[in-house]
Amino acid sequence: MSRIGVFVCHCGMNIEETVDTRLVAKTLKEYPGVVHAEDYDYMCSEIGQQKIREAIVEHNLDGVVVASCTPNMHQETFRNAAEEAGLNRYRLEVANIREQVSWVHSDRQVATEKAIRMARAAVEKVRGDDDLEPIAVEHETRCLVIGGGISGIQAAVDVANSGHEVILVEKDPSIGGHMAQLSVTFPTLDCAQCILTPRMVEASRHPNIELLTYSEVVKVAGFMGNYEVTIRKNPTYVDTDKCNLCDKCSEVCPVSVKEEFNEGLSERKAIYLPFEQAIPSSYVLDENACLGVKPIRCGLCQDVCDVGAIDYDMAPEMITQKVGAIIVATGYDLYDPSHLTEYGGGKYPDVVTSLQFERMVHPSGPMKGQLRRPSDGRPVKRIAFVHCAGSRDPGRHNPYCSRICCTYTAKQALLFKKGVPDGVGSVFYIDIRTDGKGYEEFAQGIISGKRIRYIRGKVAKVVDEGDHLTAWGADTLSGKRMEIDVDLVVLAMAMVPSEGTAELAKTLHINVDENGFLKEAHPKLRPVETTTAGVFIAGTAQGPKDIPDSVAQGSAAAAKAIAILAADKLSHSPEVAAVNEELCSGCGICATVCPYDAIKIERSGIAVVNDILCFGCGICAASCPAGAIEVKNERHMQIEEMIGVALGSEK
Amino acid sequence: MSNKKTLAFYAASGCGGCSQSLMLSPSLAAMLEGVDIAFWATQGADLTSDDISGFDDKGIDVLIYAGPLHDESSIDTAKLLRRKAKRIVSYGACAHLGGLCGLTNVYPGAQLRALSKTDGEGFVQPLSAVIDVDYILPGCPPPEAMVTRMVEELFLSDDVPEIGTVFASSKGVCAECGREHVRNPLTAIRRFHTDPPDPSVCLIDQGYICLGPVTRGGCEAVCLRSNRPCTGCAGPVAGVLDQGGAILHALASLVSFSGDGNEEKEHQVLDSIPDVVGTAYKYSAASSLLKKRVNDGK
Numbered sequence: 001m002s003r004i005g006v007f008v009c010h011c012g013m014n015i016e017e018t019v020d021t022r023l024v025a026k027t028l029k030e031y032p033g034v035v036h037a038e039d040y041d042y043m044c045s046e047i048g049q050q051k052i053r054e055a056i057v058e059h060n061l062d063g064v065v066v067a068s069c070t071p072n073m074h075q076e077t078f079r080n081a082a083e084e085a086g087l088n089r090y091r092l093e094v095a096n097i098r099e100q101v102s103w104v105h106s107d108r109q110v111a112t113e114k115a116i117r118m119a120r121a122a123v124e125k126v127r128g129d130d131d132l133e134p135i136a137v138e139h140e141t142r143c144l145v146i147g148g149g150i151s152g153i154q155a156a157v158d159v160a161n162s163g164h165e166v167i168l169v170e171k172d173p174s175i176g177g178h179m180a181q182l183s184v185t186f187p188t189l190d191c192a193q194c195i196l197t198p199r200m201v202e203a204s205r206h207p208n209i210e211l212l213t214y215s216e217v218v219k220v221a222g223f224m225g226n227y228e229v230t231i232r233k234n235p236t237y238v239d240t241d242k243c244n245l246c247d248k249c250s251e252v253c254p255v256s257v258k259e260e261f262n263e264g265l266s267e268r269k270a271i272y273l274p275f276e277q278a279i280p281s282s283y284v285l286d287e288n289a290c291l292g293v294k295p296i297r298c299g300l301c302q303d304v305c306d307v308g309a310i311d312y313d314m315a316p317e318m319i320t321q322k323v324g325a326i327i328v329a330t331g332y333d334l335y336d337p338s339h340l341t342e343y344g345g346g347k348y349p350d351v352v353t354s355l356q357f358e359r360m361v362h363p364s365g366p367m368k369g370q371l372r373r374p375s376d377g378r379p380v381k382r383i384a385f386v387h388c389a390g391s392r393d394p395g396r397h398n399p400y401c402s403r404i405c406c407t408y409t410a411k412q413a414l415l416f417k418k419g420v421p422d423g424v425g426s427v428f429y430i431d432i433r434t435d436g437k438g439y440e441e442f443a444q445g446i447i448s449g450k451r452i453r454y455i456r457g458k459v460a461k462v463v464d465e466g467d468h469l470t471a472w473g474a475d476t477l478s479g480k481r482m483e484i485d486v487d488l489v490v491l492a493m494a495m496v497p498s499e500g501t502a503e504l505a506k507t508l509h510i511n512v513d514e515n516g517f518l519k520e521a522h523p524k525l526r527p528v529e530t531t532t533a534g535v536f537i538a539g540t541a542q543g544p545k546d547i548p549d550s551v552a553q554g555s556a557a558a559a560k561a562i563a564i565l566a567a568d569k570l571s572h573s574p575e576v577a578a579v580n581e582e583l584c585s586g587c588g589i590c591a592t593v594c595p596y597d598a599i600k601i602e603r604s605g606i607a608v609v610n611d612i613l614c615f616g617c618g619i620c621a622a623s624c625p626a627g628a629i630e631v632k633n634e635r636h637m638q639i640e641e642m643i644g645v646a647l648g649s650e651k
Numbered sequence: 652m653s654n655k656k657t658l659a660f661y662a663a664s665g666c667g668g669c670s671q672s673l674m675l676s677p678s679l680a681a682m683l684e685g686v687d688i689a690f691w692a693t694q695g696a697d698l699t700s701d702d703i704s705g706f707d708d709k710g711i712d713v714l715i716y717a718g719p720l721h722d723e724s725s726i727d728t729a730k731l732l733r734r735k736a737k738r739i740v741s742y743g744a745c746a747h748l749g750g751l752c753g754l755t756n757v758y759p760g761a762q763l764r765a766l767s768k769t770d771g772e773g774f775v776q777p778l779s780a781v782i783d784v785d786y787i788l789p790g791c792p793p794p795e796a797m798v799t800r801m802v803e804e805l806f807l808s809d810d811v812p813e814i815g816t817v818f819a820s821s822k823g824v825c826a827e828c829g830r831e832h833v834r835n836p837l838t839a840i841r842r843f844h845t846d847p848p849d850p851s852v853c854l855i856d857q858g859y860i861c862l863g864p865v866t867r868g869g870c871e872a873v874c875l876r877s878n879r880p881c882t883g884c885a886g887p888v889a890g891v892l893d894q895g896g897a898i899l900h901a902l903a904s905l906v907s908f909s910g911d912g913n914e915e916k917e918h919q920v921l922d923s924i925p926d927v928v929g930t931a932y933k934y935s936a937a938s939s940l941l942k943k944r945v946n947d948g949k
Contacts, residue, residue, distance in 0.1 A: 583890055585823030587864030588832040588853060593904045605826050623904030625865040625897035626823055626888045 002033040002127045005061040006119060007052060009043035009068035011098055018102035020112040024067060027116050032651045033127055035059050044074045049081035056085035063091045063126035067119045069098040072522075088131040090575065090633055095122035120651075121642040128638035132574035137612050139225025140324035141565045142167065146217055146504070149177020150196060150547060151539025152329035153203045154554030155561070159327075160208035162558075164565045167321055168203060169231055170213045171500075172260075174278035175200055177331055181261060181355060183362045185547060186411040187442030197277045204279045212319070213280060216500075220507050221597070223613045224534030225324045225570045235314035237285035238271070242309035245273065249283055249301035249310065257289045259366075263356040265374060266366035271301045271310075276364070285310065325534050325561035328508065328518060329554060330501055332540040335390035335494040339397060343386065343462045343491060349375040350469055351462060351489040354408060361415045371419055373487055376467075380423070382486040383416055384471040385409045386459050387429040390494035398494045400515055402544040405492035407434045410443040412490060413452040425452040426484055428459050428473055436546055455482060462489050495544040508535050509595055517543045528557040532596070533615070536560050575633050576614035577621060579607045583628035590620035590629050599629075656712040656806070658686040661732060663695045663718030663725050665750070669743035670717065672792035678802040685806050686713075695728065703731050711736040713805060715788075719745040719752045719937065720776045733782040740801065744791035744884045746778040749937020751791070753777075756936055756943040757928050775937040787817040791884035791934055794870040819869030821889035824881045825853075827872040828863055832856055837905035840923045843879070850878045855905070860930055864888075865897040882933050893940045895931030 006028040010016035021039040029037035036059045040048050043066055055061060064087065066078045071094035079089035097115040105111040141164055145156040148170030156168045168175070179185075180200075182192035203209055212233055219230035253269035261268075261275045270289035273282075291298040302310040334353050338346030345351055350373050352360070363369040371380040387405055390397040406429065413425045432454075434443040447454050459473040469489055473482045497516040505512045510530040511519040518537040521529040528536050536557035539550040564570065577590075577599070586605040598613030599620060607620075607629060616631045630636055645651065662670055670693040673679060689711050692698040695718070714736035720726050733739065744750040753775045755763055778784055788801050801818040804810075820826065830853045841848070841858040848854055854861040854875070862883035863875065874881055887894035902924070906917045924930060932939050 583822060583888065585826035585864065585868065585888070587823055587825035587901075588834075588856065589864060589901050589905060591832065592834050592836070592856070593907075601832050619904065623901050625891065625901040627890045 002063055003035045003059060003061050004033050004063040004065060004123055004126055005052070005055045005059060006031075006034055006037040006065045006067065006123065007043050007048070007055075008037070008039040008097075008115075008119070009048070009066065010039065010041045011069060011102075012041065015068070015098050015102040015115075018105055018108055018111045019097055019115045020108060021067075021115075023112055024097075024115050024119055028065075028119050028123070031120055031123060034123060036061065043068050044077055049077065052078060052081045053085040056082060056087050061087060063087075063093075063123075063129060065093055065095055065119060065122040065126055067095040067097045067115060067122070070094070070096045070100075090132040091126060091129045093122045093126050093129070095119045117646050117648065120645040124641040124645055125633075125638050128635060128641065129633045132632060135572040135574055135576075135611055137225055137570040137572050139564065139567065139570050140227070140322045141165070142321070142323045143325050143327065143561050143565055144169065144217070144227070144229055144321065144323040145327045145329065147177070147329035147331055147539070147541065148172070148175030148203070148211075148213065149329060149331045149539060149550070150179045150199065151331070151541075151550040151554040152177070152327070153199050154551045155327045155329060155538055155558040156203050156209055157199065157206060158555050158558035159561055159565070160203075160206045162562045162566065164208065164562065166206075166209045167229075167231075167323065168209055168211050169215050169217055170211075171216050172274065173214045173236060173282075173284040174274040174280070175203060175211065175213060176275075176277070176279070178355065179547060180275060180277070181263070181358055181362075183358050183365075183415060184411065186407045187436075187438045189411070189414075193277060200277070200279045211280065214284065215319075217504065217507065218318075220326070220509075222322075223596070223598075223610075224532075224572075225564055225567075226612070227323045227326060227534065229321050229323055229326070231319045231321065233317040233319060235287070235316055236282070237287065237290075237310060237312055237314045238283045239309040239311060240280045240282040242307045243282040244307055244309075245281060245283070246306065247273070247283075248304040248306070252300040252304050254298065254300065255289050255291060257286070262359045262366045263353065265352075265356055265359055283309075325536065325564045326508065327536045327538055327554075327557045327561055328504065328510070328541055329538040329550075329557070330504060330518075330541040331498045332495040332544065333498045335398060335496045337389070337491055337493060340389055340491065343389065343459065343489060344464060344469075345389070345491060348462065348464045348469065348489075349373075350464075350487065351491065353491055353493045354405065354412065355493070357412055357490045361412070361419065369419065371416065371488075378467075378487065379420070380416075380487045381420060382424045382468075382484075383413075383426070383488045383490055384459065384462075384469075384484060384486045385413055385425065385427040385490045385492065386471075387427065387492050388458070388494075389491035391492075392430065398496065398515060400494075400544070401433060402492075402495045403433070403435065404495075404544060404546045406432050407436065407439045407443055407546070409490075409492050410434070410446045410452075414446050417451050424486075426471075426486070427452055427454045428457055428471070429454060430458065431456070436548065457482065459489075495540060497541060501541060508532065509597070510535055510537070513543075515543075517541065528553050528560055534561075534564055572612050573616060574611070575616040575631060576611045577609045577616065577618070577629050577631050579609060580628045580630070581606050583626050585626060585628070587625070589623050589625065593619050593623045595619065655685060655687045657689050657710065658682075658806075659689040659711045659714045659736065660691045660693070661695070661698065661714060661716050661728075662693050663716070663728065663746075664721065665718040665743070665745045665752070667693060668792035669745075672743070672790075672795075672798060673715070676795060676798040676802070678799045682802045682806045695725065700728060700731060703728070703735060706735045708734050709737050713738045713740065715740045715742045716746050716778055716784075717742040719749050720778060720781055721752060721755075721774070726776075726781050729778060729782050738785045738805075739778075739782070740786045740788055740805070741778045741784040742788045743793055744789060744886070744934040746784075747787050747789050747938075748886045748935040749775045749777045750934050753935065753937025754929060754932070756941070759944050774943055777938045780938070785814050786812060787819075787886075789817065789819050789867055789885035790870060794873055796871050797869045797885075800869070817867065817889075819867040819885050822868055823888050824863035824866050824868040824870065824872050824875065824885075827868045827870070828853075828875045829872070830854070830875065837902060837920060839920060840925075842925070848878060854880050855902075860898075860902070860924065862894070862898050862931070862933075864901060865891060865894050883931075884934050886935055886938075894935040895928070895939055895941070899927070899931050 259268040538553035861880035863881040
């Protein structure tokens with residue numbers, strides 16, 4: 001016969017207001033197998049924990065149920081207390097009577113009955129619990145950072161500074177990300193590159209950082225502390241160490257294509273330098289644009305290369321590395337403007353994206369900072385800035401707010417007025433959301449300066465009138481229809497997850513949210529963690545955000561990773577799946593559905609669980625058609641008993 | 652009278668496959684050598700209640716009973732036979748599970764009567780629903796390997812098999828199948844007549860419905876070796892109550908494994924399973940949690 005203690009928490013009034021906790025404790029005391037039951041104000045307090053410890057000793061308890069808040073909050077607190085009193089920590093269970101009872105019900109009588117049943121169900125679970133011991137795991141001390149934008153760079157540098165080696169993988173030929181394209185940053189208006197490039201240099205020179213640009217993570221196996229990652233390093237056909245940046249290759253190259261760094265506003269050659277401050281500082285041969293690395297080679301670039309840096313036979317390289325933690329900071333792309341047909345996005349050359357505008361006003365951009373119409377090169381005197389282009393438009397485009405557009409549009413309008421003092425800038429907005437430190441003051445300064453016209457309303461349509469564009473819209477404050485002629489339309493494009501985010505998420509066994517951004521483990525309390533232990537997320541890959549937030553997340557993810565890398569040994573929960581060899585026929589369904597790749601069908605024809613990979617999610621147990629696999633301390637029998645009493649069956 | 656065991660065979664109704672499976676078994680000769688045959692009724696009609704009543708109670712050592720229970724008279728006969736036999740082997744899928752005939756339970760009575768042009772209620776039950784059964788030999792018809800095992804354990808061995816013995820594996824057919832696993836989500840249901848499967852790879856991994864995981868082995872996976880799916884004739888594996896439910900929830904798990912979270916698509920895949928009851932409960936409808944359809948669902 002079991003000897004179970006039950007503790008019912010009031011959580012101040014959080015639970016007590018809706019649940020008669022005294023009645024819950026009193027009723028549970030009569031329940032078979034329960035030898036002690038009491039209620040208390042705050043079970044998580046030191047006094048509350050002491051009550052658990054004392055009862056375990058006094059009543060020689062072999063199991064404890066705490067009916068309180070969600071186990072996510074205090075299960076560890078209570079389990080530690082139980083362990084201190086000599087009870088195996090896995091014999092303590094939490095019945096969640098706050099989030100699942102008091103906070104979601106108002107009828108005290110019904111809520112109390114539900115709390116009683118949930119506490120009884122937890123007693124049934126405890127009754128079937130076995131003593132378990134945590135599993136100790138050795139681990140790697142190196143970290144993989146995927147994505148070399150500002151967030152990834154920050155994470156890499158922070159981890160490297162803690163004395164751990166970092167592999168920084170970037171799919172483009174240079175690190176730097178979108179920040180390298182920006183003109184100035186709001187609200188301080190300091191040059192983006194001036195603050196970014198020192199970080200880029202630091203990352204590239206850091207003795208603990210191995211930089212792998214033009215590379216992609218293609219495979220990830222393993223588990224927290226022990227990942228094996230396969231990285232494909234794509235050939236740049238130029239030896240980074242030999243290239244002396246003389247530009248001769250680019251001069252002779254006969255192929256011109258749109259230049260990514262300038263968002264297609266200029267052209268580059270097939271062999272090119274990504275941008276002046278690129279790191280690694282080397283030319284790159286774009287094999288898709290090149291007339292033919294093989295089989296027919298034009299060979300002009302190799303002929304003029306004095307230092308023999310060009311090697312047409314360079315092959316993709318597969319690199320396998322073992323790492324203990326992974327930080328994903330793969331950033332964002334702009335929503336494809338061609339979705340915005342009403343604005344002529346992607347069709348009218350003078351309807352540009354916000355990033356194109358950044359390049360246009362950049363002093364070393366394709367227009368050397370002199371604003372000209374991409375179509376005919378005429379100076380730009382009139383601009384319509386359109387907020388929420390593809391954002392906050394559920395059903396048609398993206399439902400979410402891209403967060404930074406209001407503030408950068410204010411900045412862009414300001415830069416326009418600075419460059420073209422007699423220019424006319426009109427900003428169409430839904431409402432102004434400037435949520436960062438100093439952003440509101442910055443934007444309001446620009447708005448109240450009245451040198452820019454802010455119009456509350458959406459642009460309905462942009463018409464190309466040949467020598468100018470006409471933006472049709474409405475001013476919802478005056479109720480007037482607007483029709484304004486402009487030289488340029490700047491779309492504050494929505495941020496979307498960067499290309500390949502979904503595939504990478506699959507490779508890493510992490511989730512994406514309904515908009516395709518990487519999903520955090522908890523929106524409030526675990527913002528840079530994922531549901532896969534040892535994999536962290538940072539920056540705009542997780543959702544639209546500004547530079548300081550991206551940097552902060554980079555540092556946060558680094559801190560989380562360091563905690564793993566610096567640990568002596570990792571501890572893994574023993575609440576993992578176990579196979580009943582008598583029943584398992586090796587059908588492989590569990591191995592297929594396991595989200596952690598923790599189950600293999602061994603040669604013996606039986607499923608075998610790798611305990612360290614298993615997170616006890618129970619998908620295998622639920623899908624096994626033969627009932628041959630169960631999670632320890634979550635066995636079918638326990639679950640059936642729990643369901644039984646939850647539904648009101650009497651013991 | 653010799654001191655040989657008395658053996659009787661009784662097939663209540665059904666297709667005759669059970670009788671054939673015994674007749675064609677290479678172990679038949681060995682079995683017959685050690686027994687006196689009381690009767691061998693390949694059709695229930697071969698034997699009247701009076702005939703059966705003529706035997707002493709417990710006068711038959713081993714009775715092999717095949718076929719489903721489908722009406723009052725078959726139930727009465729089964730009860731009578733229980734009195735006369737010391738040990739009863741529930742032989743074949745119909746006696747074991749209700750068998751194919753059990754699918755009639757899916758039809759409400761009126762509809763069934765119209766279909767079958769009879770006036771029966773059409774409630775099929777397995778033998779064990781009405782009388783205690785000592786041994787079970789599953790299969791439709793029982794595969795040779797299992798028949799041999801029964802003969803060896805029941806007739807050729809000095810030890811008496813434990814009551815409740817199932818002359819089959821407690822594990823699923825997969826244990827005997829030997830096909831290769833490729834980890835694959837279920838994104839579409841494939842069918843044999845339009846799209847022949849790879850004979851070396853697990854059928855479920857290829858998108859075909861196969862009841863191997865939920866069905867008792869012991870058959871040496873004969874169907875799979877002929878590149879056909881297991882249709883579940885040996886009934887649920889040990890520890891599973893509802894064979895059809897078990898395979899359906901496994902398929903549902905495999906569909907959601909595709910991972911893109913598109914529930915509508917997942918439903919489409921599951922909705923495309925042809926004849927769900929006839930596929931998942933082909934032999935076990937009468938012994939499943941489904942019981943009987945009581946109205947026409949309108």
